[in-house]
Amino acid sequence: MKIALIGYGKMGHAIEEIALQRGHEIVLKVGIENIQDNTIENIKKADVAIEFTGPDVAFENVLRCLNAGVPVVSGSTGWLQRFEEAKTHCIKNNGALLYASNFSVGVNIFFAINKRLAELMAPHKEYDVKLTEVHHTQKKDAPSGTAITLAEGILQSLEHKKKWVNEPAANKEELEIISERIDPAPGTHWITYSSEIDDIEIKHTAHNRKGFATGAVLAAEFLANKKGVYGMKDVLGL
Ligand SMILES: NC(=O)C1=CN([C@@H]2O[C@H](COP(=O)(O)OP(=O)(O)OC[C@H]3O[C@@H](n4cnc5c(N)ncnc54)[C@H](OP(=O)(O)O)[C@@H]3O)[C@@H](O)[C@H]2O)C=CC1
Numbered sequence: 001m002k003i004a005l006i007g008y009g010k011m012g013h014a015i016e017e018i019a020l021q022r023g024h025e026i027v028l029k030v031g032i033e034n035i036q037d038n039t040i041e042n043i044k045k046a047d048v049a050i051e052f053t054g055p056d057v058a059f060e061n062v063l064r065c066l067n068a069g070v071p072v073v074s075g076s077t078g079w080l081q082r083f084e085e086a087k088t089h090c091i092k093n094n095g096a097l098l099y100a101s102n103f104s105v106g107v108n109i110f111f112a113i114n115k116r117l118a119e120l121m122a123p124h125k126e127y128d129v130k131l132t133e134v135h136h137t138q139k140k141d142a143p144s145g146t147a148i149t150l151a152e153g154i155l156q157s158l159e160h161k162k163k164w165v166n167e168p169a170a171n172k173e174e175l176e177i178i179s180e181r182i183d184p185a186p187g188t189h190w191i192t193y194s195s196e197i198d199d200i201e202i203k204h205t206a207h208n209r210k211g212f213a214t215g216a217v218l219a220a221e222f223l224a225n226k227k228g229v230y231g232m233k234d235v236l237g238l
């Protein structure tokens with residue numbers, strides 16, 4: 001499979017390594033230093049594009065791939081306020097888009113555990129819940145995309161929690177997400193339910209970026225000949 005890498009930073013490099021190991025060819029690598037190569041004409045040379053850039057530029061990069069008619073896997077976080085627009089553009093133009101706030105198999109299993117735990121905790125209002133995420137200091141967005149997905153999974157079941165906040169919760173209706181930036185943390189997330197009697201805690205710790213990169217390549221293999229909008233659940237059958 002011919003892959004265009006849009007964004008050639010920490011994730012771009014990790015994805016390149018896994019893609020080559022799996023027998024794919026990288027036909028385009030775009031970073032800031034060769035931004036002039038980020039053209040529809042160049043992207044068209046690929047069977048699929050994998051986009052890991054950043055919150056401010058992800059939307060325009062995703063749209064460029066869709067306009068090139070090339071299926072695009074996007075892992076950039078912090079741009080979800082424009083995701084519906086990207087989805088609509090994709091469907092209208094009969095394109096293919098796969099987004100995940102986290103591509104690792106472990107985190108996607110953790111998402112499922114988080115939802116089940118929230119269902120179990122729903123009747124037990126003596127427990128309060130909070131979420132913590134720790135990432136490296138170069139991370140541009142807070143809270144992490146993964147933390148937002150986890151928070152949404154909790155809000156679906158805990159009716160008394162109305163919204164998440166990325167600051168100390170002002171009242172019981174707010175679900176607090178604590179963001180810490182410590183090097184070299186590739187990504188750690190945990191959820192704690194605390195009562196006067198005990199605590200229940202679930203935690204995922206990424207030891208490196210291999211899980212994210214492998215998941216992104218699996219997603220690209222899944223998406224290459226498809227049309228429509230997908231997530232990691234579709235790739236993993238979760
Ligand atoms: N979904 C998931 O599983 C994961 C998601 N992420 C997300 O992926 C994104 C990238 O992460 P990471 O690789 O660690 O970040 P990096 O900063 O290491 O890499 C991003 C790269 O994109 C380049 N870039 C910036 N603007 C553009 C542009 N307009 N077009 C093309 N390239 C551009 C940057 O160049 P320069 O450095 O010169 O600015 C940099 O090389 C982040 O949003 C992060 O949160 C990260 C890990 C896993």
Ligand SMILES: O=C(O)C1=N[C@H](C(=O)O)C[C@H](O)C1
Pocket residue numbers: 077101102135139140143144145146147186187188
């Ligand atoms: O920026 C990162 O590094 C990561 N970003 C993603 C997120 O925001 O959840 C996924 C992973 O945790 C690493």
